[in-house]
Amino acid sequence: MNLTKRIKQIIAAAAAASILLPLAACGSSSDSGKTKISFLSWDNEQIMQPFIEEFEKGNPDISIDFSYAPPTAEYIQTLQTRLVGNQAPDVFIITSENKDDLIDNGYVLDMTGKSYTEKLSQANMDFVSRDGKLYGQSTSSWAAGIAYNKELLQQVGYDTVPSTWDEFLDLCKKLQDAGISPYIEAIGDGADRIPDSFTGAILAKQGIGVTTLASENPQTPGEHEKEGIAAWMKVYEQGYASRDNVGVSGDDAKSQFASGQVAMYTTGAWDFSSFEQAGFDWGFAPIPALDSDHEQYAQGPPSPGLAIYSKLTGDKLTAAEKFLDFMVSDWALNQRSNNGDAVTVEGFTSDVSEQYKDVYENNVKTGKYFLMTNFYSNPDVLISTNTAEIQQLVQGSIAVDQWANNVDAKMASAQ
Structure with missing residues (x-):
């Protein structure tokens, strides 16, 4: 309007x-x-x-x-x-x-x-x-990354978060096998950060300029993000993240990570002071690349x-x-x-900060980041729709194709 x-x-x-x-x-x-x-x-x-x-x-x-x-x-x-x-x-x-x-x-x-x-x-x-x-x-x-508990990762032989998504899932399995909860997200706040990072890399490889997304008729953010969503959902389908994350807020996730209840948490620099105050040994790594054929991107906006x-x-x-x-x-x-x-x-x-340098140099300064809601018309509609549909997806109430169809149908009705 x-x-x-x-x-x-x-x-x-x-x-x-x-x-x-x-x-x-x-x-x-x-x-x-x-x-x-x-x-x-x-x-x-x-x-x-x-x-x-x-x-x-x-x-x-x-x-x-x-x-x-x-x-x-x-x-x-x-x-x-x-x-x-x-x-x-x-x-x-x-x-x-x-x-x-x-x-x-x-x-x-x-x-x-x-x-x-x-x-x-x-x-x-x-x-x-x-x-x-x-x-x-x-x-x-700014750009998001994965905060990790160094001591917990070291227990399964890792010094940091791996560079590709399949390797990340392997790490999650080793943590889970060792009795360590691998990963948490604040889905209660709609914070599905990893799909945006994957989608940024997919669009770059396909040569699709982000400035063209808003002018498409119809706009299809669901179709664009579907591949990234499907890859991300493996962390839930394989049981390395709890479907109960639909009720987890950013404060809940931060608290669980800072208290050592979970090994990894996707967030940004806004949580660093809380981690420092908690007094444990933590690091911050780039979100893994979708695979070796795609560049490593982060979720983030200008x-x-x-x-x-x-x-x-x-x-x-x-x-x-x-x-x-x-x-x-x-x-x-x-x-x-x-x-x-x-x-x-x-x-x-x-x-x-030392922890942020890798993400700052490789994502923030290079522009290798993507935030879906930044590049479509009616971002308020997209934000609310994606939050609702992602929660259903994580709960297992709908499949990836239905998520994409629902998002695109809502965007079409808002034009």
Whole structure:
């Protein structure tokens, strides 16, 4: 559904715009004579204040009128309210949940070939591109991997997680034979991470560009992911992961892994601090490749991008583009990295933890990752549908073909 059709829904949320929090200095008499640009972010003032202060220090003729709305749904609704109410911010966030609406309705500037996009990775650009045009500046990414208990793996003769899926299943068998629970996933949260990694590699081998997926008619994410889903399901069919994972949340899985109840858990860097606090010897390995004929991919997405309102002209456009130039400067990238972002801009390397280095170097920086919900229209429908259908699949209520048919039928009805 495009923005025009959603005006009645959005107007009801207009009050959201009234709670936006501006920086205290904005609108003061000291801004007189400056070019002012408005910036709506879902990063809060504590995160963004250093960037704004540093930018304004280097550009004394420009001031930034900052406002904040929390991600994801509230931010998107607030932005939509401002766009349809002719109060568009000059700079704002574009991401998987709103990029189709923003592009379809002509709200975002085509920044193809601009100076502030020259160092972006291809994967980050693909995320916010359509038909060869780039609409956002995305500078970081994350990728999932497999956290493993070193002591438990060593009991069956392994130092790390193997590099292919069949070898991973062999490891699971050896762990199970030794009386060790091999593997856990947070299916209760819909976190089936491995199929996306397999699908990314399959699409790459087939030469299918991810930017073409949303333009297919009909869209068929189920068909695209079916091969990866079938391979992943072996871990359940062979009994190495419990079908009870349909009721396991991320917190449950993390707790079981950190307490030594299970040897391996698919997750990301957001859980590392909990593992460190638990005080056991753990590692983090890339998700195994589907097989030796496919590249190793991870599940992961680029970060949301910064977009510029398409109707800006003159001094405001110049100021907004200067701000985006600043956001790929060494100072800004270092600040992002210090905040914990895994930066993917060419010529820059984030200082990541020792455990994360392998995934960062081989997946995040190279763009060898895939997140199914990032590249189809109506990602909210795809997320909810996939969560429901995956839980049925893991429970054994439906087969892989039925999963794919159900997902694609739901996507077709949402067009």
